[in-house]
Amino acid sequence: xxxxxxxxxxxxxxxxxxxxxxxxxxxxxxEHPVLGDxxxxxxxxxxxxxxxxxxGIVLHLRLGDSAFVPAGDHAAxxxxxxxxxxxxxxxxVLYSCxxxxxxVRTGAAVGARGAIVxxxxxxxxxxxxxxxxxxxxxxxxxxxxxRSHGQGFRPAWLPADVAVMNIDPALLAALPxxxxxxxxxxxxHAGVRAVLPARLAGNGLGRPAAGWDLDLxxxxxxxxxxxxxxxxxxxxxxxxxxxxNLGYRRDWLTIGVVCHGSSPLPGHxxxxxxxxxxxAGMLRARRDxxxxxxxxxxxxxxx
Amino acid sequence: xxxxxNSARVISQVLTGQVWPALADRHGYRIGPDGQPxxxxxxxxxxxxxxxxxxxxxxxxxxxxxxxxxRHLDPAANMAVQFLSCVGNQVRVESGPxxxxxxxxxxxxxxxxxxxxxxxxxxxxxxxxxxxxxxxxGLSLAEHQAIVLKNCSPDLLEEMPGGSxxxxxxxxxxxxxxxxxAIGAGVGMISEYANTDLMGAYAGLGxxxxxxxxxxxxxxxxxxxxxxxxxxxxxxPGYLTIGVISTGQCMLxxxxxxxxxxxxxxxxAFALVDDxxxxxxxxxxxxxxxxx
Numbered sequence: 098x099x100x101x102x103x104x105x106x107x108x109x110x111x112x113x114x115x116x117x118x119x120x121x122x123x124x125x126x127x128e129h130p131v132l133g134d135x136x137x138x139x140x141x142x143x144x145x146x147x148x149x150x151x152x153g154i155v156l157h158l159r160l161g162d163s164a165f166v167p168a169g170d171h172a173a174x175x176x177x178x179x180x181x182x183x184x185x186x187x188x189x190v191l192y193s194c195x196x197x198x199x200x201v202r203t204g205a206a207v208g209a210r211g212a213i214v215x216x217x218x219x220x221x222x223x224x225x226x227x228x229x230x231x232x233x234x235x236x237x238x239x240x241x242x243x244r245s246h247g248q249g250f251r252p253a254w255l256p257a258d259v260a261v262m263n264i265d266p267a268l269l270a271a272l273p274x275x276x277x278x279x280x281x282x283x284x285x286h287a288g289v290r291a292v293l294p295a296r297l298a299g300n301g302l303g304r305p306a307a308g309w310d311l312d313l314x315x316x317x318x319x320x321x322x323x324x325x326x327x328x329x330x331x332x333x334x335x336x337x338x339x340x341x342n343l344g345y346r347r348d349w350l351t352i353g354v355v356c357h358g359s360s361p362l363p364g365h366x367x368x369x370x371x372x373x374x375x376x377a378g379m380l381r382a383r384r385d386x387x388x389x390x391x392x393x394x395x396x397x398x399x400x
Numbered sequence: 401x402x403x404x405x406n407s408a409r410v411i412s413q414v415l416t417g418q419v420w421p422a423l424a425d426r427h428g429y430r431i432g433p434d435g436q437p438x439x440x441x442x443x444x445x446x447x448x449x450x451x452x453x454x455x456x457x458x459x460x461x462x463x464x465x466x467x468x469x470x471r472h473l474d475p476a477a478n479m480a481v482q483f484l485s486c487v488g489n490q491v492r493v494e495s496g497p498x499x500x501x502x503x504x505x506x507x508x509x510x511x512x513x514x515x516x517x518x519x520x521x522x523x524x525x526x527x528x529x530x531x532x533x534x535x536x537x538g539l540s541l542a543e544h545q546a547i548v549l550k551n552c553s554p555d556l557l558e559e560m561p562g563g564s565x566x567x568x569x570x571x572x573x574x575x576x577x578x579x580x581x582a583i584g585a586g587v588g589m590i591s592e593y594a595n596t597d598l599m600g601a602y603a604g605l606g607x608x609x610x611x612x613x614x615x616x617x618x619x620x621x622x623x624x625x626x627x628x629x630x631x632x633x634x635x636x637p638g639y640l641t642i643g644v645i646s647t648g649q650c651m652l653x654x655x656x657x658x659x660x661x662x663x664x665x666x667x668x669a670f671a672l673v674d675d676x677x678x679x680x681x682x683x684x685x686x687x688x689x690x691x692x
């Protein structure tokens with residue numbers, strides 16, 4: 098907890114005309130990685146490589162580790178969940194929010210508790226963090242219950258034009274956020290690792306922010322001031338509006354949680370799951386640099 | 401001086417396809433930049449009244465695909481059609497009342513996009529069969545090895561003004577220069593497929609959305625700054641990509657008029673020449689309304 102706005106006050110929310118958000122239990126299935134007939138993808142320099150870590154269960158990669166994963170392609174910290182039915186898979190991804198509780202229902206790790214740390218777009222994946230000893234006992238095909246909660250949630254203390262998405266109501270207050278001022282002057286200040294320009298927004302542009310991550314076009318060689326981005330960090334990107342689809346809008350700001358690691362593919366890189374978006378005057382990012390603490394394992398009780 | 405290419409050694413393949421229907425789902429609406437729901441035509445079928453040389457924006461349309469939108473029924477054969485078809489390739493109509501008529505490919509957009517003169521396009525519809533003479537992938541420039549060509553027919557290369565300069569750079573005439581922050585949906589995809597949507601060209605919407613790209617025309621040759629499309633599409637300072645605007649107006653946010661990739665390499669391998677006539681209409685279907 099870091100001096101955030103405090104727990105959402107349901108009475109205040111009702112008074113503000115806000116609707117009560119609803120939780121839904123959904124079923125996710127631990128993904129098996131899939132590859133095409135050719136093992137190779139082509140990196141930005143035209144060099145073929147075999148993608149490792151793109152979906153499924155990735156061991157020993159944790160929140161707080163560097164998002165620049167040299168041997169990985171979109172590697173995510175934990176297990177990716179999918180659903181065999183395409184429409185159910187999209188619903189799982191759209192409704193699941195960072196911080197939501199997950200529980201393994203089948204297999205050797207039955208009963209293990211985890212938490213959503215992010216999600217990815219295209220076909221859709223929910224990324225769930227588990228303790229490493231639980232993760233080591235899991236295998237693709239294991240069924241996981243997700244208590245999906247957060248879409249539709251809007252705390253009364255948010256500035257009027259700032260939108261929130263993809264975050265569990267109970268977790269939002271634990272992030273480095275501070276609201277100040279009243280009425281039209283209300284401003285939400287967010288502590289972040291880095292503030293990046295719109296030109297670094299990559300894959301995910303033009304897609305719905307409620308179900309996609311936004312890749313940052315950063316490589317270990319050219320981090321453009323992003324320093325050592327860590328998994329779980331909050332990152333702000335300027336002039337990107339994520340209320341609906343992700344796209345360019347001057348004087349706007351979008352803040353997300355780094356949910357997967359780097360990629361050799363051009364146009365790809367560490368991905369953020371957007372959680373806040375609003376006019377730059379109402380949503381401001383404070384560069385905390387090396388002192389930044391974003392989403393952590395202790396916050397999610399994964400230690 | 402005309403750049404020396406390997407065009408004599410580039411092979412041609414005969415491909416088939418059909419004009420593909422416009423597609424929708426039963427919920428219909430998609431969402432614009434300000435949250436406005438919309439149902440607008442533009443993708444699939446045969447989009448009439450918009451050709452190379454016409455403005456790309458300002459229509460009540462989404463992902464406007466000028467002319468006929470073509471795919472192959474078989475998924476794997478379709479990927480061959482999408483990957484191997486190049487801008488400038490000839491397309492012949494094989495069935496229906498327009499059988500025998502010839503059009504030209506102006507780009508890809510998960511469909512191969514074929515522009516015809518308006519009187520021809522008016523007689524084509526969904527399901528009409530076409531033959532594509534695909535040629536251009538593998539084209540290269542002996543004296544400009546740092547530049548990768550793709551989706552560019554030898555015929556188009558021959559028609560484009562510019563060429564090799566004494567200082568070793570390739571002169572390319574462009575109708576517009578596009579800043580990196582305009583790059584939207586399509587980034588991260590392979591550059592032999594579909595195109596790169598440009599944001600900042602929402603004619604008639606807010607000033608805060610504009611990057612000054614509302615005057616683009618269909619068929620414009622454009623330069624994308626800091627974009628490396630040699631092996632996919634991504635941001636890379638010091639690189640440059642040449643494309644051709646093959647799709648127009650979008651209402652969907654994060655999308656917009658789209659260039660199909662033609663050339664990409666280090667920026668200092670190019671010498672750009674600003675030229676408002678750098679448009680496919682200068683070389684193909686110069687007067688589309690009149691027939692030819």
